[in-house]
Amino acid sequence: MNNSTSTPANSSATATPSNFIQQIIREDLKNQKNDGRIHTRFPPEPNGYLHIGHAKSICINFGTARDFSGLCNLRFDDTNPEKEDMEYVDSIKESIRWLGFDWEDREYYASNYFDQLYDFAVELIKKDKAYVCSLSQEQAREYRGTLTQPGKNSPDRERSVDDNLDLFARMKAGEFDDGAYTLRAKIDMASPNMNMRDPVIYRIRRLHHHQTGDKWCIYPMYDYTHCISDALENITHSLCTLEFEDHRPLYDWVLDHLDGISHPQQIEFARLNINYTVMSKRKLKQLVDEKLVTGWDDPRMPTLDGMRRRGYTPASIRHFCEMVGVTKSNSVVDVGMLEHSLRDDLDKSSPRAMCVLRPLKVVIENLPEGHKEEMTLPRHPKDETMGERKIPFTRTVYIDHADFEEVPPPGFKRLIAGGEVRLRGCYVIKCEEVIKDAAGNIQELRCTYDAATLGAKPEGRKVKGVIHWVPADESIDVEVRLYDRLFSHEAPDSADGDYRDFINPQSLQVLSGCKAEPSLIDAVAEERFQFEREGYFCVDKSDSGPQRPVFNLTVGLRDTWAKQNN
């Protein structure tokens, strides 16, 4: 495994840039708040797969704990069984581990607290801070008022504590139909903050829960559950995204009205947005359901499973999250930044190999039939600890079609008719003849090689170009999948028209019959390489077979030549 992918993120004490959350924490530490303890949590709802946006949250929560010698819990926010499933809890755990974080034995579920949550609700009722309401969903909406008009009190708002206690117990006991009653916090129907207009804290839903089975028919709501879960776990700083800012008063209200419970501080930061992709769970699911991609782990998806399959390294994602920073301003980060972080890591960690994507046959005429000469190339140009690889040089080899031009554009430094080029790690060859078929398509090249140029500059002339190649008979046939961004519009979400209309038709190009150097026959799932002069590739973990690797383009090499010629 690559060095970069195995470095545990929990232990790396790299200096991170200062951000407003760290400033708050330093201040808290200085004031001996929470006895100098720092405890965060990452609280996904197990209703889908994690994506790069979650990675930011994971890095912030686990990273903050790590930077201040604290702890970070993994907690599944599983209060709505309707959309949740064990399949998701498993995949979420796997993704977090892959990203390089470790919650040790602190794996919790909001559903672990259902009994306590119920008792706290009883406490609120006894304090006359919660009541059972019989308003239907539609009525509740009417009573809630609007953004500019206050709501009005529920007719059940002044129900007696005893009646509320009785009704709530019967809700739990399953005496009522789904939706017949709710338990509501008694706050203020005229609050300018909609979340404070007597929010529902319990609803009746007869659903099987992946953790608690059929034990419950009433389930607590997020706002009521999250703060209490944080408090029960002794979380000190509850870091979440901006849309919960309006919920903070409710978070605080619940804890303020309960006895003997700690009071974590909720701090909100901006979600991650990246251009040329979509990040909402709904849209991602739609792409999968409508088969616009092959699945949640399609290499074009911004899901962690997709990025993993694409060949992203965990370290590159973590580093990207650090580059992006933590603020409260909504922003859209350029994918270029993600790709930079990726290439930066991959360049250091990937062994080099040669693979000809669009093979063009080249016969070296001044080499005898059956000639075979072992070439030795370093696996990495700057890291000799990676070792070497052998590639046989034979009379017939393949080079890439793109590396030969009959009418070269100015500045072209690859092979041209009558010109010379170096085969990487091998000899300089000269093109003597171009053989075409009846239609004028180039079929093969007849070349000669200069025996004096192995590891040496040619005598009396300059050969600028270096191209990659593989031996014809001893190379292996592989399938290569070239991926590009999923959308051709930088803001598919907010462009005119449906985001699906902007799917990039070229986002996947499958190449078969690519010729790879022989050592690649043993490449194993998820192994990464740099195919020299092409880009970084990894062995697809789902579609490769033993001795039959399928390669995914992770990201291409920077290509100033292509850019110049655009």
Added chain:
RNA sequence: UGGGGUGUAGCCAAGCGGUAAGGCAACGGACUCUGACUCCGUCAUGCGUAGGUUCGAAUCCUACCACCCCAGCCA
């Protein structure tokens, strides 16, 4: 039109009254057996706008403007 937030370069982002960090991108150039990597250089008289306070303002004050979030028995 109520409430909560946010505005610093093409994109992220530092800055916390003392004269605009850094990264990405871009553009020059050096190096190169990967048109890669690496290295060097260029890139905000300007901080949403308009006023004000001050010797001094991106930082403080006032007004305005733009954008984001909130009316689930979702999280």
